[in-house]
Amino acid sequence: MAKAETVGKRAPLKTRRPPVGASPGTLIADPSARRSELRLTLISPEKFETIENASIDDLNTHCDSWPVIWLDCTGLANIPLIEEIGRIFSLHPLALEDVVNTGQRPKVDFFEDHAFVVVRMIDDVTAHRYEQIAVFFGKNFVITFQEREGDPFNPVRKRIESSMPNRLRSRGADYLAYALIDAIVDSYFPPIEAAGEQVDSIEDQMLNMPHKHQMRQLHELRRDANVLKGVLWPMRDALATMIRNDVSYVKAETKIFLNDTLDHSLRLIELVETQRDMLTGLIEMHLSLSQARTNDVISYLTIVSVIFMPLTFLVGVWGMNFDPDSSPWNMPELKSQYGYPASLLFMALVAVGLVAFFKWKKWL
Structure with missing residues (x-):
């Protein structure tokens, strides 16, 4: 891996x-x-x-x-x-x-x-x-x-x-062949276990903060696991065939040791299968977390937009060019002594009221 x-x-x-x-x-x-x-x-x-x-x-x-x-x-x-x-x-x-x-x-x-x-x-x-x-x-x-x-x-x-x-x-050639095959099978354990530690590390990182590069890592690791699966399953079948066959140059006592190597191959397959399942789950979790994060961003942007919509409306109304001298109904607030701070205070109250309403609804 x-x-x-x-x-x-x-x-x-x-x-x-x-x-x-x-x-x-x-x-x-x-x-x-x-x-x-x-x-x-x-x-x-x-x-x-x-x-x-x-x-x-x-x-x-x-x-x-x-x-x-x-x-x-x-x-x-x-x-x-x-x-x-x-x-x-x-x-x-x-x-x-x-x-x-x-x-x-x-x-x-x-x-x-x-x-x-x-x-x-x-x-x-x-x-x-x-x-x-x-x-x-x-x-x-x-x-x-x-x-x-x-x-x-x-x-x-x-x-x-x-x-x-x-x-x-002291034993024959069949035992030497077993020892060589066993060494090859056992050589898979370190990289597979290292990949498992990497999967755990990525999982911890994702729970804290998902990043785009994590998805690439997960796909790489899952592809590695698929390749390993394609190698380990036929290797297991080959070992099982060696144990079942009855040929004169493979002694019965050597088959006992071959059976131990077969157990190692099965353990490797279990590790790889477990990692594949974890990687599939992490990929789905990464997609879900990314989607949830996108939804949170959209929600915050929507709330900000909703807060500023009435404020924009008020600013637009008060910004129209009315002449209060021509009629008492033509925006009399324009000549108010405290019109400017009053309008800012009113808009602040509207914004605070909207935020309080959103919190009461548990939208924030």
Whole structure:
């Protein structure tokens, strides 16, 4: 979620598709895709090893000698590299096509010896930019594909590097995949909670004094909530599918932890739905307060006009050019010694009387 006053144009969720009529599984890189870099993490219960800027040769050397390997590919510009990774691990070509065609709906697909999971994370809160992360995992490997640098996986990496006994080193690839997906799901909590605090702040400001910029903030936040809803609901469905499916490379004990992640996704959905309802109510309240304020202004202007109408009438009557010398009925007040202060006093009494009448009627 974002600060509505400082954001510019947001990055829409776009899906790059292959040309119409192209063969299924055709991989075409986005011209704006980042350069591909590999990070290889080798994991066993006793030790681990991380190879930065890894190559295909490193992958071929170590992929069969460690209990679990995690290959993280950042950037999707190198199509031959992605195809070679797919060949080494026998990844389904349709899944690889979804990897490079970013903007996919969160989902999970099960194949004979591996699963393919698509999730989305908030890449840049201020710019409203989301990033697709594709996760493949099988019996002894996990492969993640990211569009660009920056991810919520640092806690997972620290747990792998920890010398203390931990599940990430002693359990299989399915548990590592769960940990990565769980990190992505939990990364939604801070921005959603920050948006909730912003909604509460706007509500307090509106109760004191509504302003035009608050309406823009509310619409920005509601649009963010709608986007989050479109991401979180299919993510929940994907997690539920992972729990229900019975495949050999997803252990029963891992499904227990996946069920906890599913609970987190449901909690996120509840938060977003609550915020959407609050934002809808605040938008309606802002419109009502603005209309009420306009009505108050019109009422005050009307009262002022009503007060001055008889005064204007009196001034107009006394301002006519009558000659009291020609007839005693031609405005004799014009020659009165105290005519001017008497007329001002009379008009003041009329104005005070009208104000008192309005207060008695509770119009003021």
